[in-house]
Amino acid sequence: MSYVVALDVGGTSMKGGLVTRSGEVTPFAGHPTERERGPAAVVAAIRAYVGELAGYGRARYGAEPSGVGLAVPGIVTSSTAVYSANIGWRDVPAEEFVPGDLPACLGHDVRTGGLAESVFGAGRDTADFLFLPIGTGIAGAVVVRGEPYGGVHGWGGEIGHTTVWPSGEPCACGQIGCLETYASASAVSRRYERRSGRAATAKQVVTLAASGDPVAREVFDEAIEALAISLASYTLLLDPSLIVIGGGLGEAGAVLFDPLRERLAARLAFCDPPELRPAALGVHAGMLGAALLGWQAAGEPGVGADWTPETLLGAR
Numbered sequence: 001m002s003y004v005v006a007l008d009v010g011g012t013s014m015k016g017g018l019v020t021r022s023g024e025v026t027p028f029a030g031h032p033t034e035r036e037r038g039p040a041a042v043v044a045a046i047r048a049y050v051g052e053l054a055g056y057g058r059a060r061y062g063a064e065p066s067g068v069g070l071a072v073p074g075i076v077t078s079s080t081a082v083y084s085a086n087i088g089w090r091d092v093p094a095e096e097f098v099p100g101d102l103p104a105c106l107g108h109d110v111r112t113g114g115l116a117e118s119v120f121g122a123g124r125d126t127a128d129f130l131f132l133p134i135g136t137g138i139a140g141a142v143v144v145r146g147e148p149y150g151g152v153h154g155w156g157g158e159i160g161h162t163t164v165w166p167s168g169e170p171c172a173c174g175q176i177g178c179l180e181t182y183a184s185a186s187a188v189s190r191r192y193e194r195r196s197g198r199a200a201t202a203k204q205v206v207t208l209a210a211s212g213d214p215v216a217r218e219v220f221d222e223a224i225e226a227l228a229i230s231l232a233s234y235t236l237l238l239d240p241s242l243i244v245i246g247g248g249l250g251e252a253g254a255v256l257f258d259p260l261r262e263r264l265a266a267r268l269a270f271c272d273p274p275e276l277r278p279a280a281l282g283v284h285a286g287m288l289g290a291a292l293l294g295w296q297a298a299g300e301p302g303v304g305a306d307w308t309p310e311t312l313l314g315a316r
């Protein structure tokens, strides 16, 4: 049976899997990215992991993988990992990430997740939407006419670094008052701890807010306000039909979605707010998107059009 190797490379760990033409997914335990050992070591670790997964594939399916898809952070084209501040590499050709001469295709990590949500996830019934994973940071994949759009230099979609409070808190990126400084999971946790003196994860802050803890309510409220400001700007600029929220906070449910819907609508005077929907693929979006890239590398870009979250993730 033919299959591809799919890999989602994050700053701290990488998640890999094998995905057949019909959408049978075999996920594997994550590996550390080991970025503290330098960019060359990261590239070598990725190549070794791809080789290991191809070995599992040969044993299971009796054939070489048809292609390899890799979602990587930073600025990236389909053939080159141009730059990543996080990992430190510059201009690494796709071939260096794979052993032998397997065909490989690269994609930007968040846009690759957005591609998966677009083809068979929460955005499958629309061509124009924003995929917004809220995790340690906040990034976005702008999907326009069915394609994730990265702009001229590749940072199109960096909605986490749009300004929400111009005289607000400094962001790690060097700007002031970025959305990410108020509404990422790490920001919610950090801001709660600073005001209350008690440590809590973002998830715990959300639960505390729902149960009436005044500091948690204040911090969570500010996160929602910041999101509403950025999403109102996005709506006015791109007129999407849908905003898909992913990452850890995207799983918060009605506690997040109800007030955010209300605030977003209140900020838009003359147009209707887009629908807000939780992501369908969770933490697997990047790896499943990488599988689509793997089939593109194999010269079969149509594969994946009939996959569904149920068939892909149903076994879990």
Ligand SMILES: [Zn+2]
Pocket: 160, 161, 171, 172, 173, 174, 175, 178, 180
């Ligand atoms: Zn920033």
